[in-house]
Amino acid sequence: xxxxxxxxxxxxxxxxxxxxxxxxxxxxxxxxxxxxxxxxxxxxxxxxxxxxxxxxxxxxxxxxxxxxxxxxxxxxxxxxxxxxxxxxxxxxxxxxxxxxxxxxxxxxxxxxxxxxxxxxxxxxxxxxxxxxxxxxxxxxxxxxxxxxxxxxxxxxxxxxxxxxxxxxxxxxxxxxxxxxxxxxxxxxxxxxxxxxxxxxxxxxxxxxxxxxxxxxxxxxxxxxxxxxxxxxxxxxxxxxxxxxxxxxxxxxxxxxxxxxxxxxxxxxxxxxxxxxxxxxxxxxxxxxxxxxxxxxxxxxxxxxxxxxxxxxxxxxxxxxxxxxxxxxxxxxxxxxxxxxxxxxxxxxxxxxxxxxxxxxxxxxxxxxxxxxxxxxxxxxxxxxxxxxxxxxxxxxxxxxxxxxxxxxxxxxxxxxxxxxxxxxxxxxxxxxxxxxxxxxxxxxxxxxxxxxxxxxxxxxxxxxxxxxxxxxxxxxxxxxxxxxxxxxxx
Amino acid sequence: xxxxxxxxxxxxxxxxxxxxxxxxxxxxxxxxxxxxxxxxxxxxxxxxxxxxxxxxxxxxxxxxxxxxxxxxxxxxxxxxxxxxxxxxxxxxxxxxxxxxxxxxxxxxxxxxxxxxxxxxxxxxxxxxxxxxxxxxxxxxxxxxxxxxxxxxxxxxxxxxxxxxxxxxxxxxxxxxxxxxxxxxxxxxxxxxxxxxxxxxxxxxxxxxxxxxxxxxxxxxxxxxxxxxxxxxxxxxxxxxxxxxxxxxxxxxxxxxxxxxxxxxxxxxxxxxxxxxxxxxxxxxxxxxxxxxxxxxxxxxxxxxxxxxxxxxxxxxxxxxxxxxxxxxxxxxxxxxxxxxxxxxxxxxxxxxxxxxxxxxxxxxxxxxxxxxxxxxxxxxxxxxxxxxxxxxxxxxxxxxxxxxxxxxxxxxxxxxxxxxxxxxxxxxxxxxxxxxxxxxxxxxxxxxxxxxxxxxxxxxxxxxxxxxxxxxxxxxxxxxxxxxxxxxxx
Numbered sequence: 001x002x003x004x005x006x007x008x009x010x011x012x013x014x015x016x017x018x019x020x021x022x023x024x025x026x027x028x029x030x031x032x033x034x035x036x037x038x039x040x041x042x043x044x045x046x047x048x049x050x051x052x053x054x055x056x057x058x059x060x061x062x063x064x065x066x067x068x069x070x071x072x073x074x075x076x077x078x079x080x081x082x083x084x085x086x087x088x089x090x091x092x093x094x095x096x097x098x099x100x101x102x103x104x105x106x107x108x109x110x111x112x113x114x115x116x117x118x119x120x121x122x123x124x125x126x127x128x129x130x131x132x133x134x135x136x137x138x139x140x141x142x143x144x145x146x147x148x149x150x151x152x153x154x155x156x157x158x159x160x161x162x163x164x165x166x167x168x169x170x171x172x173x174x175x176x177x178x179x180x181x182x183x184x185x186x187x188x189x190x191x192x193x194x195x196x197x198x199x200x201x202x203x204x205x206x207x208x209x210x211x212x213x214x215x216x217x218x219x220x221x222x223x224x225x226x227x228x229x230x231x232x233x234x235x236x237x238x239x240x241x242x243x244x245x246x247x248x249x250x251x252x253x254x255x256x257x258x259x260x261x262x263x264x265x266x267x268x269x270x271x272x273x274x275x276x277x278x279x280x281x282x283x284x285x286x287x288x289x290x291x292x293x294x295x296x297x298x299x300x301x302x303x304x305x306x307x308x309x310x311x312x313x314x315x316x317x318x319x320x321x322x323x324x325x326x327x328x329x330x331x332x333x334x335x336x337x338x339x340x341x342x343x344x345x346x347x348x349x350x351x352x353x354x355x356x357x358x359x360x361x362x363x364x365x366x367x368x369x370x371x372x373x374x375x376x377x378x379x380x381x382x383x384x385x386x387x388x389x390x391x392x393x394x395x396x397x398x399x400x401x402x403x404x405x406x407x408x409x410x411x412x413x414x415x416x417x418x419x420x421x422x423x424x425x426x427x428x429x430x431x432x433x434x435x436x437x438x439x440x441x442x443x444x445x446x447x448x449x450x451x452x453x454x455x456x457x458x459x460x461x462x463x464x465x466x467x468x469x470x471x472x473x474x475x476x477x478x479x480x481x482x483x484x485x486x487x488x489x490x
Numbered sequence: 491x492x493x494x495x496x497x498x499x500x501x502x503x504x505x506x507x508x509x510x511x512x513x514x515x516x517x518x519x520x521x522x523x524x525x526x527x528x529x530x531x532x533x534x535x536x537x538x539x540x541x542x543x544x545x546x547x548x549x550x551x552x553x554x555x556x557x558x559x560x561x562x563x564x565x566x567x568x569x570x571x572x573x574x575x576x577x578x579x580x581x582x583x584x585x586x587x588x589x590x591x592x593x594x595x596x597x598x599x600x601x602x603x604x605x606x607x608x609x610x611x612x613x614x615x616x617x618x619x620x621x622x623x624x625x626x627x628x629x630x631x632x633x634x635x636x637x638x639x640x641x642x643x644x645x646x647x648x649x650x651x652x653x654x655x656x657x658x659x660x661x662x663x664x665x666x667x668x669x670x671x672x673x674x675x676x677x678x679x680x681x682x683x684x685x686x687x688x689x690x691x692x693x694x695x696x697x698x699x700x701x702x703x704x705x706x707x708x709x710x711x712x713x714x715x716x717x718x719x720x721x722x723x724x725x726x727x728x729x730x731x732x733x734x735x736x737x738x739x740x741x742x743x744x745x746x747x748x749x750x751x752x753x754x755x756x757x758x759x760x761x762x763x764x765x766x767x768x769x770x771x772x773x774x775x776x777x778x779x780x781x782x783x784x785x786x787x788x789x790x791x792x793x794x795x796x797x798x799x800x801x802x803x804x805x806x807x808x809x810x811x812x813x814x815x816x817x818x819x820x821x822x823x824x825x826x827x828x829x830x831x832x833x834x835x836x837x838x839x840x841x842x843x844x845x846x847x848x849x850x851x852x853x854x855x856x857x858x859x860x861x862x863x864x865x866x867x868x869x870x871x872x873x874x875x876x877x878x879x880x881x882x883x884x885x886x887x888x889x890x891x892x893x894x895x896x897x898x899x900x901x902x903x904x905x906x907x908x909x910x911x912x913x914x915x916x917x918x919x920x921x922x923x924x925x926x927x928x929x930x931x932x933x934x935x936x937x938x939x940x941x942x943x944x945x946x947x948x949x950x951x952x953x954x955x956x957x958x959x960x961x962x963x964x965x966x967x968x969x970x971x972x973x974x975x976x977x978x979x980x
Contacts, residue, residue, distance in 0.1 A: 013533035017507050020530075024510060028518075029723065032705035036506075036720030039761065043503035047537070215522035230526030233519065271529065 001067055004060040007051065008078060009271045014048040016229045023229075026221040027237060042097070049093075053086045073456040074274055080153075081273065088136045096129050100401040107399035114389040116370050123398055124366040127359050130403045134360070144360050147404025151280045152411060154458050157357065159471065160407050163414065164350050167473040172380055174480060174490075175344055178331045179382060181488040188327035189245040191315030198240045201311045202252035205304065209290055210443040211236075211256040212263055224251045226258035226287075231270050234259040245315070246328065250291050257290035258283055260443065264451025279459035280405070282450065284412020285419055292342050293420045293479075294442075299434040301325050329487055333381040335390040342413075343484055346476075347380050349410035352395075356403050415463060417475040419450065422467040491557055494550040497541065498568060499761045504538040506719045513725060516711040532587075539583075543576045563946040564764055570643070571763065578626045586619050590891040597889035604879040606860050613888060614856040617849050620893045624850070634850050637894025641770045642901060644948050647847065649961065650897050653904065654840050657963040662870050664970060664980075665834055668821045669872060671978040678817035679735040681805030688730045691801045692742035695794065699780055700933040701726075701746040702753055714741045716748035716777075721760050724749040735805070736818065740781050747780030748773055750933065754941025769949035770895070772940065774902020775909055782832050783910045783969075784932070789924040791815050819977055823871035825880040832903075833974055836966075837870050839900035842885075846893050905953060907965040909940065912957040 021041050029037060051057065061079055066072045103122035110119035134143035137150075144157045203218060221237035228234040236255035240248035261277055269275040277283040294300050301308075305324055309316045316324065331341045337348040355372060358364040364372055373392040378384040385391030397405055424430050427441045434442075449466035463471060484490075511531050519527060541547065551569055556562045593612035600609035624633035627640075634647045689708075697703060711727035718724040726745035730738035751767055759765040767773040784790050791798075795814055799806045806814065821831045827838040845862060848854040854862055863882040868874040875881030887895055914920050917931045924932075939956035953961060974980075 009529075010533050010537075013530045014537075016526075017511060017530050017534055020514060021507060021510055024514065028707060028709070030703065030705050030707050030725075032702070033720060033723030036722055036761065039499075040503045040507050040510075040719070043500050044507055047500075047504075212522070213520065215520055217518060217520050219518070229530070230523060232526055233523030235520075271526065 001064040001071055004064040005074070005272070007057060007060060008074065008273055011048050011051050012271055012273055012275070014044050014051070018044040018048070019227050020229050023227050023235060026223070026225070027219045049085060052082055057082060070268060070274070070456070074272055077455050078273055084137065087138060088133060092129070092132060092136060096133065096401055099125050099129055100399065103399045103401070104396070107393070107396065111389050111393040114387045114393070116388045116393060119393065119399070120366050126398065126401050127366065127403070130401060131360060142361070144357050144404060148407065151405050151408050152459060153279055154460055155281070155411070160353065160411070163471055163473050164353060164410070167346065167477065168350055170477055171343070171347060174484070175333060175347065175381065177490050178343065178484060178488045179333060181490065183332070184326045184330045184487065186327045186330040188316065188319045188324045190243060193242055193245045193312050193315050195240050195242045197311045198242070198245070198248045201308065202238065202249050206252055206256040208437060209253070209256060209260070209294070209439050211260050215263055216259055218252065224255055226255040228262040228276070231263065231265050231267055231275055234262045245312070250295055253295040254287040254291040257287035260290070261286040261451050264447040265454040266452045269454045269456070274454045274456055276455050278453065278455045278457060278462060280408035281411035281415055282459045282462055284409055285415035286446070286450065288413050288416040289420055293416060294434060294439070296329055296342065297434065298325050299431045302435045303437040326487060331484060331488070333383050335377070335383060335385050336394055343480055344381060346410045346413055349406050351376050351380065352406040356406065360403070411471065414471060414473055414476045417479045418463060418467045418469060418472070419446070421475050422449070491554040491561055494554040495564070495762070497547060497550060498564065498763055501538050501541050502761055502763055504534050504541070508534040508538070509717050510719050513717050516713070516715070517709045517727060539575060542572055547572060560758060560764070560946070564762055567945050568763055574627065577628060578623060582619070582622060582626060586623065586891055589615050589619055590889065593889045593891070594886070597883065597886065601879050601883040604877045604883070606878045606883060609883065609889070610856050616888065616891050617856065617893070620891060621850060632851070634847050634894060637850070638897065641895050641898050642949060643769055644950055645771070645901070650843065650901070653961055653963050654843060654900070657836065657967065658840055660967055661833070661837060664974070665823060665837065665871060667980050668833065668974060668978045669823060671980065673822070674816045674820045674977065676817045676820040678806065678809045678814045680733060683732055683735045683802050683805050685730050685732045687801045688732070688735070688738045691798065692728065692739050696742055696746040698927060699743070699746060699750070699784070699929050701750050705753055706749055708742065714745055716745040718752040718766070721753060721755050721757055721765055724752045735802070740785055743785040744777040744781040747777035750780070751776040751941050754937040755944040756942045759944045759946070764944045764946055766945050768943065768945045768947060768952060770898035771901035771905055772949045772952055774899055775905035776936065776940065778903050778906040779910055783906060784924060784929070786819055786832065787924065788815050789921045792925045793927040816977060821974060821978070823873050825867070825873060825875050826884055833970055834871060836900045836903055839896050841866050841870065842896040846896065850893070901961065904961060904963055904966045907969045908953060908957045908959060908962070909936070911965050912939070
C-alpha cells in the first residue's frame with residue numbers, strides 16, 4: 001500500500017508541476033518561451049501518463065492492502081483513472097495532440113478574420129478523432145457518453161438530455177418574457193472603476209467570502225482561471241476592465257469559488273489523486289454559487305454596496321443600492337456565451353450540447369455548423385449572429401478537442417441552486433448573515449457537504465447526500481422565476 | 491543517437507521544470523505552499539537523477555553513434571555527469587538532503603539570535619557528510635578537489651591556491667593603502683531613489699546592454715538571482731532599496747550579466763544538457779563584467795548619468811558626474827561579503843576558501859571556526875566582527891552543504907578582467923562605444939567567445955581560447971591598481 005501511495009504521490013507531483021508551468025505560461029512567461037514551455041509541459045504530462053499506465057501501477061493496485069477508508073477510495077478512483085488512460089492508445093493521444101496544436105492556431109486565425117473555412121477542416125479532423133477517442137474509451141448507449149464521462153464522471157447523455165429538455169422550453173419562455181418586458185438599465189456598472197480599486201475591492205471581498213490568500217493568490221491573465229498545485233496552493237487569475245465593473249468583480253468571485261472548493265479538500269488527501277474536484281459540474285456549482293447566488297444577490301449588496309461606493313466614488317457616488325443591484329442583474333439575449341447573463345447562459349450551453357451530439361452522431365456535418373448555430377440562436381434567443389466570429393467561432397473548446405465539456409457549465413448552474421437550497425434549509429438565517437457579510441456558516445456547510453470529500457464521492461453522490469435529491473432543473477428554474485420575476489415583473 | 495537525445499531532452503525538461511518551481515517559490519508562491527512545493531521539487535529532481543543514472547542511459551551512451559560535433563560533446567559531457575551522479579550512493583544523497591534541510595533552519599535561528607552553538611553541531615555533521623561526499627566522488631590530490639569540481643569542473647585546489655596566493659598579499663596591501671587614504675564620500679548613492687524609477691531605469695539599462703526581455707523578465711525576490719528554463723526563457727530577480735541606489739541597480743546589471751550568458755547559448759543546443767553555463771566561475775565572470783567593468787566605469791556613467799539625474803531628480807539633481815562616479819566606487823573594509831566593494835570582495839572569498847580547506851582537512855574544528863574567522867578578518871581587512879551573525883554565520887552556503895562553491899566568486903572576478911582585456915584588444919574603441927551607450931560589439935564578442943559554447947567548452951578552454959592565457963590574478967590586480975589608484979591616489 002505504501003508503495004502504491006508513493007507512486008501516486010509522484011504522479012500527482014508531476015501533474016501539479018505541469019499545472020505550475022501552465023499557470024506561469026498564462027501569467028508571467030516571456031513570449032519567447034512558448035515553444036520550450038510546450039515541450040516541458042508535454043514531457044511532464046507524458047511522464048505522468050507513463051507512470052499511471054505502467055504495469056507496475058496495475059500490479060500495485062492489485063496487490064495493495066488498503067489500511068483505511070481513504071486507501072479504499074484511492075484504489076477505486078485510481079483504477080478508473082488507469083482504465084481510462086490505458087484504453088486510449090498512445091498513437092491516438094499523439095494524433096490528438098498534434099491535431100489540437102494545429103487546430104488552435106487555425107481557430108485563432110479563423111476567428112480573427114471571421115473565416116470559418118480556415119477552421120472547418122481542422123474541426124472535421126477533431127470530430128473524427130473525438131469519435132475514435134470515444135470508441136476507444138467505450139460506452140453503453142452513445143459515443144457522447146464516453147466524452148461526457150471525461151469531464152463529469154458517471155453522467156450520461158440520456159440524463160443530461162432529460163434535464164435539459166425539461167429546462168429548455170421553460171427557459172426560452174422566460175427569456176422571451178424578459179425580452180418583452182421594459183429593459184433595466186445597466187448604466188450603473190459602467191463608468192470609472194479604477195483598476196487598482198477594483199483589484200483591492202475584489203481581493204478584500206474574496207478574502208471575506210473565505211478564499212485564503214495564505215494558500216492562494218490572484219494574478220492577471222487574458223482568460224481568468226483557477227488552478228491548484230496542492231490543497232495549500234490554489235490560485236486564481238482575473239482580468240479587469242477599468243470602465244466596467246462586472247467582469248473583474250464577478251470574475252474574481254467566480255474563480256474564488258472554484259479555489260475555495262480545492263482549498264476545502266480534506267488535508268488527509270493532500271498529495272494524492274483524491275485531492276481534486278470530483279467533476280467539472282460540481283466545480284462550476286461552487287463558482288456559480290459564490291458568483292451569482294451570493295455575489296449578485298440583494299442581501300450581499302446590502303452589505304457591500306456602501307463599501308463599493310467608497311471604492312468607486314466616481315462611478316457609484318450618486319447611485320442607490322437598488323439601481324446598482326438591478327444594473328448588475330440585467331438580462332438580455334446576447335451572442336457571446338462568456339458575456340451572457342445568468343438567465344440566458346444555459347441556453348448557450350444547450351445549443352452547444354445539441355450541436356456536439358449532432359456532429360458526433362453525424363447528423364450534421366462541419367459545413368452545416370455555422371448555419372445550424374445561427375438558426376438555433378435565432379430560435380432560442382431571438383438574435384442571429386451577423387458573422388461567425390460572434391457565432392460558431394467564439395469558443396476555444398472545440399479547437400482543443402474538448403467536446404463533451406460544455407454541458408458541465410449548465411450542470412454546474414443547476415447544481416448550484418440545488419446546493420444553495422439545501423444550505424438555506426441548514427442555515428435558516430443565511431440571508432441575514434449575508435447581509436452582515438458573514439459567510440462562515442455557508443462556507444462551513446459547503447466544506448462539509450462538498451469540498452471535504454475531494455474525489456472520494458462522485459458528483460451524483462455529493463448532490464444526493466447534500467440535497468437529498470438527484471440532478472434536476474426545478475430548483476434553478478424556481479430561482480430564476482423568483483429573482484428575475486421580481487426584477488422584470490412576471 | 492536519437493534515443494539518447496530524446497532521453498537527455500526529457501531529463502533537461504525535468505530539471506528546467508524544477509527550476510520553474512523554484513523560481514515561483516522565490517517570487518510568487520503563497521506561504522502556505524512551502525511543504526508541498528518542497529515535495530514537488532524533490533520529485534522532479536529525483537526523477538531526473540533516476541533517469542540520468544539508469545542503466546538505460548549508460549547503454550545509450552555506449553551504443554550511440556554521434557552524427558555531429560555537438561553529438562560528440564553531448565556524449566562526453568553527459569558521461570561525466572552520469573559518472574558524478576552514480577558515484578554518490580543514494581543513501582548519502584538522502585542523508586545530505588536531510589542534514590541540509592535541518593541545518594538551514596538551525597542556521598537561520600543561529601544567525602537571528604547570534605548563537606553559533608545552535609548551528610555548530612549541524613555544521614559538523616555537514617562537514618562529515620561533505621568529506622564522505624568527496625571520497626565518494628573521488629579526487630587526485632585532496633578531497634577539496636572533488637568539491638571544487640562540482641562547481642568549477644576541471645579546477646584544482648592547487649591551482650586556486652596558486653592564484654589566490656599570488657593575489658592575497660598584493661590585495662591586502664592595496665586595501666591597507668586605501669584604508670589609509672582620505673575616504674571618498676558615498677553620499678551621492680544614498681537618498682531618495684524612488685522604487686518605480688529604479689525599477690524602470692534598471693530595466694531600461696539592462697535592455698540596452700543586451701538582456702532580451704522577449705526571452706526574459708525581472709521580478710522581485712528577497713535574494714536576487716538569475717535562472718534559466720530554456721535559452722528563450724532566462725529570468726532575473728532583484729531587490730530595490732528606495733534609499734540606496736547600488737543594490738538595486740548594480741544587482742540588476744549583475745543578474746542581467748548572468749542572464750545574457752544563458753541567452754547567448756547556441757540555439758542548436760536548446761533542450762540539451764549542453765545548454766547551460768559551463769562553470770560557476772565563467773558565469774560569475776559575465777555578471778561581474780557587466781556589473782563592475784561596464785556598470786561601475788566612468789565611460790558608462792558619462793553616457794548614463796544625465797539619464798540617471800532625470801530618473802532621480804531628488805537624489806542626483808545637484809550631483810555632478812565625477813562625484814557620483816566616485817560615490818558609486820568607494821572602498822572600505824566591511825564585515826558582510828554581499829555588501830563588499832569590488833576591491834575587498836575577493837578577500838572575503840579567500841577567507842572562506844582557506845577555512846573550508848582547513849575544515850575538510852581537519853586542521854581546524856567547527857568549534858574553532860568563529861575565532862579563526864574573526865582573527866583572519868582582522869589580519870586581512872583590519873576589522874573584527876563584534877558578533878558571529880556579522881561573521882561566520884553570515885552566509886547560507888555551508889548550511890546548504892555547499893562547500894567548495896565560494897572560490898568560484900573570486901575566480902569569476904579574475905576571469906572577468908582577463909576576458910575584458912581580450913575584448914578591449916578586439917574592440918579598440920570599446921570605451922568610446924560605452925560612452926555612447928553602444929554595447930553591441932562587446933556583447934557580440936562575448937557571445938562568440940563565451941556564451942555560444944554552452945558546456946561544449948570547459949571553463950579553462952574558454953579562457954584560453956578567448957584570452958590566450960590561463961587563469962591568473964595579474965589582469966585583475968592591474969585593473970584594481972589602475973581604477974582605484976586613480977580614485978584613491980596611489
